[in-house]
Amino acid sequence: MSAVMLPRKVTRKWEKLPGKNTFCCDGRVMMARQKGVFYLTLFLIIGTCALFFAFECPYLAVHLSAAIPVFAVVLFLFVMAMLLRTSFSDPGVLPRALPEEANFIEMEIEAANGNIQAGQRPPPRIRNVQINNQIVKLKYCYTCKIFRPPRASHCSICDNCVDRFDHHCPWVGNCVGKRNYRYFYLFTLSLSLLTIYIFTFDIVHVALRSVDSGFLNALKETPGTVIEVLVCFFTLWSVVGLTGFHTYLISLNQTTNEDIKGSWSGKNRVQNPYSHKNIMKNCCEVLCGPTYPSVLDRRGVMAEDSLSSTPSPPTSDVVATKSNPVTPNTKTTAPLIPNEHTPDEAKPSIAAAAQKTTKEEKVSSPRDSGPKVSPAPIVVKESAH
Amino acid sequence: MTTSLFQLLLLHSASLANKVFIQRDYSEGTVCKFQTKFPSELDSRIEKTLFEDTVKTLNNYYAEAEKIGGHSYLEGCLACITAYLIFLCMETRYEKVLKKISRYIQEQNEKIYAPRGLLITDPIERGMRVVSFHTMSPMTISNTSDSYGRIKRWTFL
Numbered sequence: 001m002s003a004v005m006l007p008r009k010v011t012r013k014w015e016k017l018p019g020k021n022t023f024c025c026d027g028r029v030m031m032a033r034q035k036g037v038f039y040l041t042l043f044l045i046i047g048t049c050a051l052f053f054a055f056e057c058p059y060l061a062v063h064l065s066a067a068i069p070v071f072a073v074v075l076f077l078f079v080m081a082m083l084l085r086t087s088f089s090d091p092g093v094l095p096r097a098l099p100e101e102a103n104f105i106e107m108e109i110e111a112a113n114g115n116i117q118a119g120q121r122p123p124p125r126i127r128n129v130q131i132n133n134q135i136v137k138l139k140y141c142y143t144c145k146i147f148r149p150p151r152a153s154h155c156s157i158c159d160n161c162v163d164r165f166d167h168h169c170p171w172v173g174n175c176v177g178k179r180n181y182r183y184f185y186l187f188t189l190s191l192s193l194l195t196i197y198i199f200t201f202d203i204v205h206v207a208l209r210s211v212d213s214g215f216l217n218a219l220k221e222t223p224g225t226v227i228e229v230l231v232c233f234f235t236l237w238s239v240v241g242l243t244g245f246h247t248y249l250i251s252l253n254q255t256t257n258e259d260i261k262g263s264w265s266g267k268n269r270v271q272n273p274y275s276h277k278n279i280m281k282n283c284c285e286v287l288c289g290p291t292y293p294s295v296l297d298r299r300g301v302m303a304e305d306s307l308s309s310t311p312s313p314p315t316s317d318v319v320a321t322k323s324n325p326v327t328p329n330t331k332t333t334a335p336l337i338p339n340e341h342t343p344d345e346a347k348p349s350i351a352a353a354a355q356k357t358t359k360e361e362k363v364s365s366p367r368d369s370g371p372k373v374s375p376a377p378i379v380v381k382e383s384a385h
Numbered sequence: 386m387t388t389s390l391f392q393l394l395l396l397h398s399a400s401l402a403n404k405v406f407i408q409r410d411y412s413e414g415t416v417c418k419f420q421t422k423f424p425s426e427l428d429s430r431i432e433k434t435l436f437e438d439t440v441k442t443l444n445n446y447y448a449e450a451e452k453i454g455g456h457s458y459l460e461g462c463l464a465c466i467t468a469y470l471i472f473l474c475m476e477t478r479y480e481k482v483l484k485k486i487s488r489y490i491q492e493q494n495e496k497i498y499a500p501r502g503l504l505i506t507d508p509i510e511r512g513m514r515v516v517s518f519h520t521m522s523p524m525t526i527s528n529t530s531d532s533y534g535r536i537k538r539w540t541f542l
Contacts, residue, residue, distance in 0.1 A: 028539050081468035089542040095512040100404045129411040136411070146514060150415055164415070186465065274414055288461035290451050291477045295512040299538045 014298035018096055019160040027298035029088040031173050032158050038087060038173030045083070045191070048231050049076045051224035052198050056205045059222075063208060068201060075194045082187035083172060090294040091177030092163035094144065094152060102145035109140075134273040151274070153257050167256040176256075179292050185250065188243040195239055199232040253282040406515040407440065417447040419508070419516050427518060431501055439493055439505070443486065443516065450482035472541055480536055483509060487533040507532035 014027035022031050031038070049072070057069035097105065109125055125140030127147050138147045141154050144161045148154070153165035155175050164178035176184045202225050209218035219226060249259060253275040258264060264272040276282050405427055410420045421440045423433045460478060464471050490507050498505055499521065506517040509532055 028542060030542070078468055085469055094514070101406055101511065101515060104404065104406050131411055131414055149409065150411055284458065285453055288458045289453050290457050290479050293479055293483060293540060295509055297535055300535055
């Protein structure tokens with residue numbers, strides 16, 4: 001009698017992760033769900049460079065210098081490496097709270113809220129922290145069941161909280177956050193250089209050919225150049241502008257999300273507590289800071305016993321949050337939750353007539369609609385360039 | 386209901402629960418640092434000084450990992466020049482420190498916390514949001530997280 005041994009399929013954690021990401025290469029690659037615009041980016045870059053290598057490089061290598069195509073190849077490879085690294089890496093996704101942690105936080109919130117009378121809305125879940133002598137409000141994420149760390153935001157497209165959330169970029173098909181911001185910046189910077197480089201040498205190429213055979217004949221000889229010039233011309237304005245914008249943000253140690261929300265601008269607003277007030281220091285921190293590890297365990301193997309129990313908590317949470325209408329309560333002023341970081345003068349006395357929280361209230365708590373609004377204008381902004 | 390009664394109820398339910406979560410301390414910005422305030426739920430289980438030593442050592446490790454100085458600039462520039470492909474064969478400083486942290490937590494669990502019936506979970510298992518202390522049961526001994534193994538897995542992207 002022979003026993004047939006079937007190979008055991010190992011289930012990795014990425015297969016059970018909540019959120020709307022797609023994973024490739026057995027969890028090594030992580031992207032957003034919509035990748036159409038990313039494919040367009042790839043097509044534009046590879047297509048334009050292919051035309052450049054086919055039309056410009058042979059002529060210029062002979063007539064000007066062989067270094068021209070060599071440098072173009074190096075720049076092209078760098079651009080591709082940065083693009084792929086931005087698109088494929090974990091932007092700094094914060095894993096959702098496990099049930100015990102979520103319950104612990106709920107207990108803390110309930111204890112701080114005190115008695116809430118029936119029919120009254122519970123106060124918004126906000127935690128005050130003091131960062132470099134500025135008060136920063138940490139919002140509670142109803143989807144991830146955590147108080148978001150400072151500078152983190154929930155991306156509605158990927159349905160994840162991302163640390164140091166900058167924006168969701170459809171051109172790279174991923175969020176831009178703490179872990180991949182510098183690759184994104186280097187991608188825009190190197191793409192600007194590549195675009196300027198190709199555009200310049202297109203003009204030089206056409207100029208040199210025009211000297212020999214006239215302008216119209218030169219264009220007829222190199223039709224690829226026309227396409228390249230068109231693509232580069234439109235790309236130049238958007239990408240160079242974007243690079244300039246992000247250089248400005250880096251020098252102030254701000255994120256696109258904070259800039260759009262106006263978190264640190266305006267008279268009565270808090271000053272940016274993360275800025276070192278020195279451009280060099282800010283740049284160094286963002287570009288030469290430590291390479292943060294991914295805290296999302298994608299490649300870990302799921303334990304056998306947790307496989308049967310894992311589907312129920314996330315799906316019930318997802319169903320609960322998805323079926324809830326978004327009720328606007330952001331304008332309610334309510335006592336804030338004091339903690340050890342709340343300065344004494346800011347600690348309000350917990351109101352005697354506080355509201356009672358019912359179970360239905362908790363389940364139908366509105367999802368935070370703030371961050372969901374912000375990616376949309378950013379997407380528009382990106383494509384409008 | 387008065388506030389003190391609520392607090393009593395909270396303490397009671399926390400002592401029934403078998404996990405305590407130490408939150409992050411954001412007073413110095415977004416650097417990874419945990420609060421050293423001794424939670425009352427652990428009052429009867431561990432000495433305050435031992436707890437504070439553990440958390441302070443963890444904070445020092447994270448500060449070392451996130452330090453911005455000559456070493457991080459060198460690593461950043463070298464990596465940039467190689468289009469970050471160097472990380473395929475080289476470990477980042479942060480990863481090296483994370484391994485040290487994992488070993489430290491294991492050692493602390495063996496020497497100090499397990500004899501007192503407690504277990505610390507490596508913060509990386511919880512998204513670096515909390516350090517969790519939980520009471521040990523025979524099952525938890527076998528289910529202890531393998532954070533060291535997790536750091537050794539594919540970390541390039």
